[in-house]
Amino acid sequence: MEEVKMNRLTKRALLFLSLLLLAVFVLFSRFVYIQAAKEVQGTDLEELLNQRWSQTQTIEGKRGSIHDRNGDVLAEEISSYTIIAILDERFESYVEDPRETAQKLGQVLDMDPHQLEGMLTRDAVQVELGPKAKNISFEKKREVEKLELDGILFREDPRRYYPKQTFASHILGYTERDMSVARMGLESSLDDYLKETNGQITYQKDGRNRRLVNAEEFIEEPENGKDVYLTLDSRIQMAIEQTMNQVQEEYDPERMMAIVANAKTGEILGMSNRPSFNPNQYEDIENYTNFNVTSSFEPGSTMKVFSLAAAIEEGVYNGEETFESGSYEVTDRTVRDHNQGRGWGEITYNEGVQRSSNVAFSKLALEKLGPESLYNYIDAFGFRDVTGIDLPNESPGLIAEQYTIDAATTAFGQGTAITPIQQIQAATAIANGGKMMTPFVIDRIVDSQKGEVLHENEPEIKGEPVSEETANQVLEILETVVTAEEGTGRPFAIEGFDVAGKTGTAQIPQEGGGYLAGHGNHIHSFIGMAPADDPEVVVYVAVDRPDLEGHQAGSEPVSLIFKQVMEQSLQYLNITPTEEDEVASVHDNIEIDDYEGEKAQSVKEELAEQGLKVTLIGDGESVIRQSHAEGTELMYGEKVILMTNDENPEVPDVSNWSLRNIYLLEKVTGVDMEVEGTGFVTKQTPPPGGNLNGLSRMIIELSLTSGEEQTEEEIETDNDSPEETEENEEDEEEFFMD
Amino acid sequence: MKEKKVVKIEERIPKLKERRKQKSNRRLIVYVSIFFTLMLLIVYFQSSFSQVQTVNVRGNNLASADWVVNESELLQGVSMWNLGGSELVERLTDHDAINAVEISRDWMNTVVITVTEHERIAYIKDGNSYAPVLVTGEIYDNGGQRATPFDAPVLRGFEDNQIREEMVNELSQTPSGLRQRISDILLEPLDNDPGRLTILMNDGFVVSSTVTQFSERIAPYPSVVEQLDPEEEGIVHMRMNPYFERFNTEDEEEEIEIEG
Numbered sequence: 002m003e004e005v006k007m008n009r010l011t012k013r014a015l016l017f018l019s020l021l022l023l024a025v026f027v028l029f030s031r032f033v034y035i036q037a038a039k040e041v042q043g044t045d046l047e048e049l050l051n052q053r054w055s056q057t058q059t060i061e062g063k064r065g066s067i068h069d070r071n072g073d074v075l076a077e078e079i080s081s082y083t084i085i086a087i088l089d090e091r092f093e094s095y096v097e098d099p100r101e102t103a104q105k106l107g108q109v110l111d112m113d114p115h116q117l118e119g120m121l122t123r124d125a126v127q128v129e130l131g132p133k134a135k136n137i138s139f140e141k142k143r144e145v146e147k148l149e150l151d152g153i154l155f156r157e158d159p160r161r162y163y164p165k166q167t168f169a170s171h172i173l174g175y176t177e178r179d180m181s182v183a184r185m186g187l188e189s190s191l192d193d194y195l196k197e198t199n200g201q202i203t204y205q206k207d208g209r210n211r212r213l214v215n216a217e218e219f220i221e222e223p224e225n226g227k228d229v230y231l232t233l234d235s236r237i238q239m240a241i242e243q244t245m246n247q248v249q250e251e252y253d254p255e256r257m258m259a260i261v262a263n264a265k266t267g268e269i270l271g272m273s274n275r276p277s278f279n280p281n282q283y284e285d286i287e288n289y290t291n292f293n294v295t296s297s298f299e300p301g302s303t304m305k306v307f308s309l310a311a312a313i314e315e316g317v318y319n320g321e322e323t324f325e326s327g328s329y330e331v332t333d334r335t336v337r338d339h340n341q342g343r344g345w346g347e348i349t350y351n352e353g354v355q356r357s358s359n360v361a362f363s364k365l366a367l368e369k370l371g372p373e374s375l376y377n378y379i380d381a382f383g384f385r386d387v388t389g390i391d392l393p394n395e396s397p398g399l400i401a402e403q404y405t406i407d408a409a410t411t412a413f414g415q416g417t418a419i420t421p422i423q424q425i426q427a428a429t430a431i432a433n434g435g436k437m438m439t440p441f442v443i444d445r446i447v448d449s450q451k452g453e454v455l456h457e458n459e460p461e462i463k464g465e466p467v468s469e470e471t472a473n474q475v476l477e478i479l480e481t482v483v484t485a486e487e488g489t490g491r492p493f494a495i496e497g498f499d500v501a502g503k504t505g506t507a508q509i510p511q512e513g514g515g516y517l518a519g520h521g522n523h524i525h526s527f528i529g530m531a532p533a534d535d536p537e538v539v540v541y542v543a544v545d546r547p548d549l550e551g552h553q554a555g556s557e558p559v560s561l562i563f564k565q566v567m568e569q570s571l572q573y574l575n576i577t578p579t580e581e582d583e584v585a586s587v588h589d590n591i592e593i594d595d596y597e598g599e600k601a602q603s604v605k606e607e608l609a610e611q612g613l614k615v616t617l618i619g620d621g622e623s624v625i626r627q628s629h630a631e632g633t634e635l636m637y638g639e640k641v642i643l644m645t646n647d648e649n650p651e652v653p654d655v656s657n658w659s660l661r662n663i664y665l666l667e668k669v670t671g672v673d674m675e676v677e678g679t680g681f682v683t684k685q686t687p688p689p690g691g692n693l694n695g696l697s698r699m700i701i702e703l704s705l706t707s708g709e710e711q712t713e714e715e716i717e718t719d720n721d722s723p724e725e726t727e728e729n730e731e732d733e734e735e736f737f738m739d
Numbered sequence: 740m741k742e743k744k745v746v747k748i749e750e751r752i753p754k755l756k757e758r759r760k761q762k763s764n765r766r767l768i769v770y771v772s773i774f775f776t777l778m779l780l781i782v783y784f785q786s787s788f789s790q791v792q793t794v795n796v797r798g799n800n801l802a803s804a805d806w807v808v809n810e811s812e813l814l815q816g817v818s819m820w821n822l823g824g825s826e827l828v829e830r831l832t833d834h835d836a837i838n839a840v841e842i843s844r845d846w847m848n849t850v851v852i853t854v855t856e857h858e859r860i861a862y863i864k865d866g867n868s869y870a871p872v873l874v875t876g877e878i879y880d881n882g883g884q885r886a887t888p889f890d891a892p893v894l895r896g897f898e899d900n901q902i903r904e905e906m907v908n909e910l911s912q913t914p915s916g917l918r919q920r921i922s923d924i925l926l927e928p929l930d931n932d933p934g935r936l937t938i939l940m941n942d943g944f945v946v947s948s949t950v951t952q953f954s955e956r957i958a959p960y961p962s963v964v965e966q967l968d969p970e971e972e973g974i975v976h977m978r979m980n981p982y983f984e985r986f987n988t989e990d991e992e993e994e995i996e997i998e999g
Contacts (some may be wrong), residue, residue, distance in 0.1 A: 636919065640942075660893060660940045667887055668889045
């Protein structure tokens with residue numbers, strides 16, 4: 002019995018033990034499983050851990066900026082601010098008085114206070130205040146901050162900004178304000194380069210969200226977008242934009258186009274369209290087309306430049322040969338000269354070019370050159386294909402070659418449609434000794450983080466449609482178009498420069514056949530090169546359907562743009578330095594020493610050598626007083642007055658001196674100056690030459706006769722001087738086809 | 740050795756005596772001289788010998804020397820050794836024209852106050868005379884004293900404080916050599932160009948620019964003017980893009996008049 006009891010006890014104990022062991026084993030195997038698989042109920046433990054203890058933040062990269070040739074910024078990423086209003090009372094700072102806040106904010110943001118109040122009384126923790134309170138500038142943010150409103154906070158966001166506003170807009174294009182999508186122009190076509198890649202940083206933190214000091218950090222560097230440098234020159238581009246605005250105001254044309262190119266390299270220095278837009282306010286864009294490269298239209302007589310070059314190259318052009326102008330029969334049609342087909346009697350071909358005779362060019366094309374040869378040159382000048390300029394959406398030309406008359410009309414620029422950039426490209430062949438240059442706007446693309454140039458454009462010769470001799474001969478004839486008595490290009494002459502060029506007045510095809518009729522219903526254009534003997538700059542300007550008064554010539558708005566743009570382009574190409582360090586290198590400042598007691602003549606020589614203009618008062622041996630104190634820094638060319646120890650010094654001639662120089666004279670001589678007026682000295686009493694000694698005061702009259710007001714008047718008279726208008730009327734080129 | 744150690748006392752006594760006497764004498768002299776030096780020091784500090792007797796003022800132009808001396812209060816029995824540094828400097832820089840002050844001792848009783856005044860950046864026409872405009876933007880009231888604008892340009896038409904301050908700020912950033920070249924700055928606002936400036940230069944050119952970014956825009960002036968013929972009349976436009984606008988020559992003017 003006892004034994005059985007013992008036995009049962011042992012059995013029970015054994016059972017208990019094995020149960021216990023089983024439980025331990027189950028637990029233990031769970032441990033092992035977790036160790037090995039690192040997963041509990043489908044949650045990856047390692048991941049959970051990482052999530053718990055590490056933090057990842059995005060490091061924003063920066064979109065590349067666009068610069069002009071001198072490095073001026075045309076498009077960049079800047080910070081903008083979005084207003085956030087905290088409405089929840091649990092926050093320390095929240096909008097307590099929605100009405101007052103709305104009133105004040107409304108004024109600064111130019112928003113309706115009622116609408117704002119509505120947003121500020123919403124049942125939300127925080128609100129944004131609509132598009133006008135989004136992406137505001139730093140200045141605006143400061144203004145809002147000054148109001149010291151409770152609960153108004155700012156969020157900083159990056160934003161695309163075009164600092165020069167309406168400026169080469171069709172070239173640059175634009176991106177959405179937050180740079181999510183690039184929409185147009187180079188912004189879009191170079192998006193792969195400009196776009197940034199965001200990086201990120203991962204670090205470990207403790208339970209209170211503090212960063213662990215010695216823990217590992219994983220940084221993935223952001224990659225900034227690449228910077229693009231264009232061939233554009235801001236100053237030339239600015240000149241284009243400004244004159245175009247002026248013409249827009251005065252003549253309100255349908256559209257305008259202008260291109261400035263370096264004749265030797267094909268670099269585009271400036272290019273603009275109207276209608277244009279401000280890329281900072283892209284909601285208002287009305288025209289998405291860069292007409293300069295996308296719009297092909299019948300160019301009108303500017304085409305004659307290339308027909309002429311073809312005829313000369315083929316050796317069939319004799320400028321002294323005569324022909325009967327007026328009209329010319331081509332199979333069943335008649336080509337008429339632009340003065341209603343009256344012509345100018347029998348004239349030489351040279352005069353025909355100057356007068357822009359359609360008959361002359363029809364004869365050249367059909368009788369001398371032959372259609373086949375003409376079309377060969379159309380090909381050679383690249384009118385059939387795109388130029389390959391690095392701008393999106395370029396159009397090729399549409400060459401009319403169906404009927405015999407098409408060759409004649411193509412030769413004088415009607416029937417065949419080409420783009421402005423094609424004309425610029427072809428013109429470089431004339432300007433550059435026969436070598437036609439591919440136009441380009443992108444100078445280089447730079448990775449500024451690595452300091453690496455990723456892509457660089459070099460001038461490229463597209464072809465040599467004509468020889469150097471031909472090109473020079475064409476330039477000579479084109480120069481007479483601008484200079485000759487009967488030349489149509491006379492309004493385009495620029496004082497001080499010889500311009501070679503050709504006017505164009507193209508008819509505009511009407512829907513349903515025929516051409517638009519009426520004064521001003523033309524595309525007026527001009528292609529010009531200067532200086533004529535070896536052109537540096539090629540400029541093309543076209544103005545489509547300007548509003549003209551009866552007496553105004555269509556060439557007026559064109560010449561307004563052409564002359565200002567060409568003149569300033571030529572000036573800028575000569576007057577280049579604008580940066581300060583360059584300025585300093587022109588001439589260093591000159592520091593004035595103490596010259597008292599030194600020999601007057603030697604001081605004068607010494608200072609003159611450094612570039613200062615020295616006026617000595619009296620004929621004395623040595624200097625007793627000087628106009629500028631010791632240590633004063635003066636610029637090259639400044640006037641310095643030295644008083645010498647002469648007993649009877651002469652009164653100096655102070656005509657055209659400035660007020661400040663007069664007071665320097667007072668300081669040096671001790672003679673009181675009684676000054677009247679503002680400007681430069683026109684009259685002095687006593688006159689020069691008298692004895693300065695014993696003189697107690699001088700009376701000085703200043704005036705600004707050649708001042709600004711007068712110039713403005715002059716410009717006005719210039720613009721509508723009757724003489725010019727009369728001349729211009731002759732320039733009207735028309736062309737009748739029926 | 741042993742023999743030498745034995746010295747007869749009779750031989751030593753007079754020498755010892757003398758030495759002792761000498762020692763006490765010397766000590767006495769030291770004590771007395773210390774006493775007198777201390778006395779002298781006390782006398783020096785108590786008497787006017789230690790006080791500032793003369794004050795020289797240097798570097799002042801707008802602030803009168805008398806004012807500086809009076810305001811310094813150094814002649815009111817102030818000790819050379821306690822000039823009252825920072826307080827004194829504070830009192831003096833209260834003057835509108837004074838920017839910084841440096842004080843140094845010169846010989847026994849002379850103090851030199853070197854005053855650095857705010858730069859006169861321009862002048863403004865004030866009735867018949869000119870009032871200096873300081874680099875701070877303030878017009879300095881010099882109590883009707885006649886000032887002549889030989890060392891800075893004259894501002895005309897800058898009645899508005901804000902635009903004047905902006906102009907002064909721009910001027911202060913303009914290179915000094917260039918500032919020396921400017922004679923008059925005329926504010927001639929237009930509706931669409933409220934900051935339009937006409938600037939008359941010493942070399943006879945008329946420059947058109949704007950108050951905003953003036954210092955930046957005028958900076959290339961030397962290199963622009965370098966390219967111009969000084970005889971030619973016209974306006975140098977120093978705006979975003981510098982360019983020169985020629986005035987028509989006189990012959991042409993006449994022609995237009997006849998035809999017009």
